[in-house]
Amino acid sequence: RRAEGEALLETWLHAVRSGRPWVTLKTATSLDGRVAAADGTSRWITSTEARADAHRTRAVVDAVVVGTGTVLADDPALTVRHGADAARPTEGRADQGGADQGGAEDDAGQGAVAPAPLRVVVGHRAVPDGARLHGPGGELVHLRTHDVDAVLAELAARGVRHVLVEGGPTLASAFLRAGVVDELHAYVAPVLLGAGPIAVGDLGVTTLADAPRWSVRTTRQVGPDVLVVARPARPAPSTRPTREVPPSLSPGAVTPPGDPVPPEPASEA
DSSP: OHHHHHHHTHHHHHHHHHSSOEEEEEEEEOTTSBSSOTTSOOTTSSOHHHHHHHHHHHTTOSEEEEEHHHHHHHOOOOOOOTTGGGGOOSSSSOOOSOBOSSOOOOTTOSOOOOBOOEEEEESSSOOOTTOGGGSSSSOEEEEOOOOHHHHHHHHHHTTOOEEEEOOOHHHHHHHHHTTOOOEEEEEEOSOOOSSSOBSOOOOSOOSGGGSOOEEEEEEEEETTEEEEEEEESSOOOOOSOOOOOOGGGSTTOOOOOOSOOOOOOOOOO
8 A cells, every 4th residue: 555655644755755844835816816906905815715725724734934025914823723723733743832722632632732833934024023923823933034945944954844835926936936846725716806916926937838837636616716736747957966865765665754854955045
């Protein structure tokens, strides 16, 4: 049952074999790819059902990442709501010092609270003292860099195996340009805006033949919206140094969780 084991442990195996977390990128757009209207309003493009579904994804990741631009524009809390925290695993990653206030009892009914995902802000601008991110809902880490490799290396060192990127177009574009997005969750709402910021900025693509292609894994309706889950159709070109993978962690081998492989040195920006 090798295939089933690989599928079950996919994100963990990827993190241990590659030395970096599995990266899921989430976008929420109009039919014409806008993330906000021309006046900057963005609440809410997608429906209540879609937002609740996105919180269920938050509930199973180790870290949620946004940029400082999103923090200043939207003042997000990045907590797990709508009861989604009941799905969070209680083991398999390093303790990160926070607990979601909703909480969830463990299987034994002892009232154990599952750890909240690490809340990560990327960028040089300061997080305002009064920001909701300073409130309850998980540890806050501010990484003052624009280097995607440095961000992933720091998170890997903290024991993070699965990252959810929820930032705006600048952060999404940076992760896509770096070729480190392993799965895309694109929520599309049946609304047309015609103007306003788009979900992804410049990726350095100058001709259609060079555009990165994605393979759709699933599509499903979530309330009035549609969720498309896709993965890169082919490995993105990378200049990162390769790592010799121990035989016990080679593809096809399933090993019990243990200490993460030390992250590769981050490349220079």
